[in-house]
Amino acid sequence: MYSFIVAILLAPIMVKAQVGVSGAQAPQSADYSPAEIANGTAFSNVSLIANENMQYNLVHRNSTNCTYYNAHRRREWRTLPPAARKCFTDAVTCLISMAPMRMTADEAPYYPGVRSRYDEYVATHINYTFNIHDTANFFAWHRAFIHFWEQDLRTLCGYDGFLPYWDWSLDAAAPQNSPLFVGDAYSMGSNGVFVANRSDTWLAAQNVTYPPGTGGGCVRSGPFVNYTVNLGPLDLPHAVNVQSPFRYNPRCLTRDLNPWFSQNYNTFTNLTHTMLDNIYISDFQATVQGYGSESNRFGIHGGGHWMGGGSMSDFHSSPSDPVFFLHHGQIDRIWTIWQNLDIYRRQNAIYGTSTLGNEPPSAEMTLDDMLPFGLVADDVRFGDVMDTFGGPFCYRYV
Ligand SMILES: [Cu+2]
Numbered sequence: 001m002y003s004f005i006v007a008i009l010l011a012p013i014m015v016k017a018q019v020g021v022s023g024a025q026a027p028q029s030a031d032y033s034p035a036e037i038a039n040g041t042a043f044s045n046v047s048l049i050a051n052e053n054m055q056y057n058l059v060h061r062n063s064t065n066c067t068y069y070n071a072h073r074r075r076e077w078r079t080l081p082p083a084a085r086k087c088f089t090d091a092v093t094c095l096i097s098m099a100p101m102r103m104t105a106d107e108a109p110y111y112p113g114v115r116s117r118y119d120e121y122v123a124t125h126i127n128y129t130f131n132i133h134d135t136a137n138f139f140a141w142h143r144a145f146i147h148f149w150e151q152d153l154r155t156l157c158g159y160d161g162f163l164p165y166w167d168w169s170l171d172a173a174a175p176q177n178s179p180l181f182v183g184d185a186y187s188m189g190s191n192g193v194f195v196a197n198r199s200d201t202w203l204a205a206q207n208v209t210y211p212p213g214t215g216g217g218c219v220r221s222g223p224f225v226n227y228t229v230n231l232g233p234l235d236l237p238h239a240v241n242v243q244s245p246f247r248y249n250p251r252c253l254t255r256d257l258n259p260w261f262s263q264n265y266n267t268f269t270n271l272t273h274t275m276l277d278n279i280y281i282s283d284f285q286a287t288v289q290g291y292g293s294e295s296n297r298f299g300i301h302g303g304g305h306w307m308g309g310g311s312m313s314d315f316h317s318s319p320s321d322p323v324f325f326l327h328h329g330q331i332d333r334i335w336t337i338w339q340n341l342d343i344y345r346r347q348n349a350i351y352g353t354s355t356l357g358n359e360p361p362s363a364e365m366t367l368d369d370m371l372p373f374g375l376v377a378d379d380v381r382f383g384d385v386m387d388t389f390g391g392p393f394c395y396r397y398v
Pocket of ligand 1: 133
């Protein structure tokens, strides 16, 4: 009885102490009002708690090479000065114009659509689509994938910044008005040309009918206006209708910024509940990707792809739109925050197999499994890419 009373008396102190005390109770949705959850205040507070936990943990493990202070900082796109944005898109254009690097002469006949170093990323994502989504390695594989791309921009294309991310919850009301897509030389390029008179589309996989977006055609201005997409689209499962999933299919980059998806899947409310209401990795990764719930068929991950529309909405070849890497920066940021809210339980938490929805059935993955990177890079050990301050990484999100 006495200890019960002490616990009650200490309760307000404990709540305060959760900031900065790693391993303490993670915040919950009930800690915030619906208004705080809807306007982003709650998510900012949650990010702050995760950041304090991260600092505390780093100090207490005597990391010498990579510290909180020397870690690379990935920033939200709109916080970058215009010149830095242009340095970034110039480097992307450089990767698009660079010859393939890892594809051998023996492999080339299997990848007729691979014409650039950039295409090697798209082909690798196509190749492993069914082994990197709704799998144990979804977060880790994409974390390493965007890291290799960031490294290429720096080492091959002279970029001296880091990968920006796109916090689409800031644009959820009207993504077509996002500063990312104003279409000038300092943006990520425009929306697609508006295509009128389109009807609603039914997506069989999700059993969802959605209205057309605000574009639909070719990106009309900005840094990627002359970019030719070479691979895909390939949205039928298992590529039954094409000779090769890597066929050469040159065409323009398309976008169809669509508020229907962002308003349904990518608001601060969606994001905050995804973050706070899933304490196990099995639930968290399913909710992020929209698996296992009637009312959340896309999740924040699928919502981000479909809010972009066009090239971004092809399950396999979506990395052909450079915005893919900013969206996955945000997904990686969200995973990082989730991990740091309860670092001892979540840092190395994985669940699942290496096949989409475990179809066909495959073995439970372990942290000793190797993740394949094909034309992008050498394979990496799963357990080496769980921590943004360990393995090949030293970065954090600000
Ligand atoms: Cu993917």
